[in-house]
Amino acid sequence: MIKQHLKQNVYEAFLERLKFIFEEFDNIYISFSGGKDSGLLLNLVLDYRDRCFPQKALGVFHQDFEAQYTVTTEYVERTFERIKGRVEPYWVCLPMATRTALSSYEMYWYPWDDTRRDAWVREMPQKEYVVNLENNPISTYRYRMHQEDLAKQFGRWYRISHGGRKTVCLLGIRADESLQRYSGFLNKKFGYKGECWISKQFKDVWCASPLYDWSTSDIWHANYRFGYDYNRLYDLYYMAGLKPSQMRVASPFNDYSKDSLNLYRVIDPEVWTKLVGRVQGANFAAIYGHTKAMGYRNITLPEGHTWKSYTQFLLDTLPARLRNNYVKKFRTSIQFWHETGGGLDEAVIRELEAHGYPILRNGVSNYTRDKKSRIIFTGPIPDDTDDIKSSKDIPSWKRMCYCILKNDHNCRFMGFGLTRQQQRRIDIIRKKYKSVEAMENGV
Numbered sequence: 001m002i003k004q005h006l007k008q009n010v011y012e013a014f015l016e017r018l019k020f021i022f023e024e025f026d027n028i029y030i031s032f033s034g035g036k037d038s039g040l041l042l043n044l045v046l047d048y049r050d051r052c053f054p055q056k057a058l059g060v061f062h063q064d065f066e067a068q069y070t071v072t073t074e075y076v077e078r079t080f081e082r083i084k085g086r087v088e089p090y091w092v093c094l095p096m097a098t099r100t101a102l103s104s105y106e107m108y109w110y111p112w113d114d115t116r117r118d119a120w121v122r123e124m125p126q127k128e129y130v131v132n133l134e135n136n137p138i139s140t141y142r143y144r145m146h147q148e149d150l151a152k153q154f155g156r157w158y159r160i161s162h163g164g165r166k167t168v169c170l171l172g173i174r175a176d177e178s179l180q181r182y183s184g185f186l187n188k189k190f191g192y193k194g195e196c197w198i199s200k201q202f203k204d205v206w207c208a209s210p211l212y213d214w215s216t217s218d219i220w221h222a223n224y225r226f227g228y229d230y231n232r233l234y235d236l237y238y239m240a241g242l243k244p245s246q247m248r249v250a251s252p253f254n255d256y257s258k259d260s261l262n263l264y265r266v267i268d269p270e271v272w273t274k275l276v277g278r279v280q281g282a283n284f285a286a287i288y289g290h291t292k293a294m295g296y297r298n299i300t301l302p303e304g305h306t307w308k309s310y311t312q313f314l315l316d317t318l319p320a321r322l323r324n325n326y327v328k329k330f331r332t333s334i335q336f337w338h339e340t341g342g343g344l345d346e347a348v349i350r351e352l353e354a355h356g357y358p359i360l361r362n363g364v365s366n367y368t369r370d371k372k373s374r375i376i377f378t379g380p381i382p383d384d385t386d387d388i389k390s391s392k393d394i395p396s397w398k399r400m401c402y403c404i405l406k407n408d409h410n411c412r413f414m415g416f417g418l419t420r421q422q423q424r425r426i427d428i429i430r431k432k433y434k435s436v437e438a439m440e441n442g443v
Contacts, residue, residue, distance in 0.1 A: 010211075010213055010214050010215075010218050011218075011222065013213070014044065014210050014211065014214075015048065017197070017208075017210040018044075018045065018048050018052075018210060019052070020195075021168060021170070021208055021210065022048075022049070022052070022053045022056060024166070024192075024193075025166050025167065025168040025206070026162070026163070026165035026166045026167065027057075027059070027158060027159060027162045027163075027165055027166070027167040027168070028045075028056065028057075028058055028059070028167075028168055028170065029058065029059030029060060029061055029088070029090075029155075029158055029167075029168075029169055029170070030042050030045055030058065030059070030060050030169075030170045031061050031062075031063075031151065031169055031170065031171050031172070032060050032061065032062045032076075032079070033062070033063070033172070033249060033250075034062070034068070034072045034075055034076045034079075034231055034249050035172065035231065035248070035249035035250075036219055036220070036223070036230060036231065036234060036247075036249075037172030037173070037174060037211060037214075037219060038171070038172035039075075039079070039172075039223075039228070039229075039230055039231060040172065040211070040219055040222055040223055040228060040230075041170060041171075041172040041210070041211055042060065042079070042083075043226065043228045043229075044222070044226075045058065045170060046058065046083065046086060046087070047226075050086075057087075057088060058086070058087045058088065059087060059088040059089075059090060059158060060080075060083065060087045060088070060089050060090065061090050061092065061151075061154055061158075061169070062076060062080070062090065062091045062092060063092050063147065063150065063151055064076075064091060064092060064093045064111070064112070064125070065098060065111045065250075066093070066111035066112050066120060066121050066122065067111065067121040067252055067271075067274075067275055067278055068121075068249070068252070068271075069233050069236075069264070069267060069268050069271065070122075070268050070270070070271060071231065071232050071233045071236065071268075072231055072233050072249055073122065073125075074232075075229070075230070075231040075232065075233070076091070077125065077127070078229065079229065080127065080129060082229075084129060089129035090129065090131055090154070091127060091129050091130045091131065092131045092138075092150070092154070093111075093112045093124055093125065093130055093131065093132045094112060094131065094132060094133065094136060094141060094150065095110050095111065095112050095113050095114060095133070095143060095144050096110065096111060096112075096144060096145060096146065096147045096150045097110060097144055097145065097147060098110065098111055098147045099147075099409065099410075100407075107321070107322060107325065107409050109278070110144055112124070112132065112133075114133055119274075119278055120274075120278075121274040121275060121278055122271070122274075137157075137161070138153070138154060138157045139157055139160070140153035140154070140156050140157040140160075141153060141154075141157075152201055152202070155167060155169050155201055155202070155205045155207070156201075156202050156205055158205075159202075159204055159205050164204070165204065166204045166206075167204060167205050167206070168198070168205075168206045168207070168208050169201075169205075169206070169207045169208070170207075170208055170209075170210065171207055171208065171209045172209070172211055173209040173211070173212060174209070174211055174212055174213070174214050174215075174216075174219075175212050175213060176214075176215055176216070185197060185209075185212055192206055192208075195208075196212075197209045197210065197212040216244050231249060233247075233249060233267075234247055236267050237263075240263055240267070242263075252264060252275060306383050306397070307383045307384050307396065307397035307400075307401050308383055308397040310397075310401055311330075311397050311400050311401040311404065314401065314404045314405070315327065315404070318404075322409070326400075326403065326404060326409075326411070329403075329410075329411040329414070329416060330400050330411075333400075333411070333414055333416075334381055337376060337377050337381065337395045338376060338377060338378075339376065340362070340374065340376070341362040341365075341374035341375045341376035342365065342374065342375060342393065342395075343364070343365025343371075343373065343374055343375075344372055344373065344374075344375050344391065344393070344394075345372060345390070345391065346372075346373070347390050348388070348390045348391040348394075349361075349373060349375060351388055351389070351390050352375070352388065352394070355387055355388065357377070357379075357382065358377060358378040358379035359376065359377055359378065360375070360376050360378055361373045361374065361375060362374040362375065362376045377395065381395050381396065381397060382394070382395070382396045382397070383396060383397050383398065384396050384397070384398040385398070386398075393415060395414075399413060399414050400414065
């Protein structure tokens with residue numbers, strides 16, 4: 001996909017996309033997180049529906065992660081109360097596995113864990129549209145399922161519960177938020193009728209991102225232009241000196257939020273006192289999130305160790321489940337660089353050769369736009385590649401070590417994608433949903 005500048009602005013293009021969605025799909029619901037993007041999307045879609053398709057029903061899905069700023073909860077409740085007569089509201093507060101990047105001993109924590117009610121950061125919302133274990137209608141939900149699976153399975157249930165017709169979930173995802181999200185729009189393989197901003201989830205269940213080409217300034221300009229309500233947490237972030245790229249409304253324990261976890265102590269001290277007891281490592285991350293202790297800055301190798309031996313030492317200190325998780329990732333990476341190889345620029349290849357690294361070309365990479373040469377290492381994986389200045393995307397034991405020190409369970413620092421869980425867990429989930437798929441095929 002090549003970036004093209006059109007003669008229309010992003011709002012005009014957005015309206016065309018909404019017209020396409022409303023004409024193509026029978027069931028439409030909006031995923032509302034409480035952030036600026038999904039909040040704007042919700043308001044824009046509601047206004048468009050009321051103006052152009054007033055008879056069309058809309059659902060609103062909010063996945064509540066329990067631990068969040070009080071102003072975020074107030075904004076979500078304020079929004080649901082305002083729109084509840086215009087939409088089908090679903091405020092979902094179900095136990096789900098949510099990844100944490102704060103602890104070397106826990107990969108997940110569980111919002112709304114019914115076995116730990118006394119540790120909840122806040123009380124369960126008391127509204128008629130709140131979905132919890134006591135009134136859960138979502139037949140595709142499984143206890144403590146992964147948060148991403150819960151979001152996807154809601155879409156499957158929504159389609160089934162609304163007559164099994166073609167269904168789309170509208171997301172406030174934008175390409176300029178990160179390179180990973182931008183690259184997600186490059187692959188049209190699963191697009192709907194050639195549209196890169198629509199992707200397939202299940203049979204007759206799709207996700208669409210009609211704001212995908214909007215910038216952050218576009219989002220705030222639209223909020224101002226139309227006078228929409230928004231999450232006042234962004235005002236507090238601004239006063240705290242955060243950059244727009246740092247202003248995220250997400251679980252405080254994930255990769256994106258841990259560096260600003262200490263802001264809870266200032267912005268919402270009452271919630272902060274409960275966060276400390278909710279997930280292991282919360283206080284430590286708040287204090288040391290920008291230090292060597294969290295793998296944030298350059299780490300000094302302990303005396304007498306190589307990066308390989310230090311990595312192996314750290315692995316020995318971890319619980320078996322986490323150790324096996326890292327070992328599997330590391331082995332996959334080592335095998336990849338020995339047998340398949342990664343696409344590298346010619347300048348990087350020349351620098352590797354100049355420094356005497358044992359490498360060979362292995363065809364071209366299909367995962368790079370300009371068909372870069374694939375490079376494999378014919379000898380052991382380097383201990384470190386600090387002498388290579390032209391790229392950081394070279395395999396080394398130092399990069400593996402960083403993943404452990406940063407509690408990077410998914411090994412994103414090594415270039416792994418954001419996998420939701422290990423293959424064994426995927427196989428288990430598929431087995432669980434086998435009966436649901438059979439039911440779906442019969443709908």
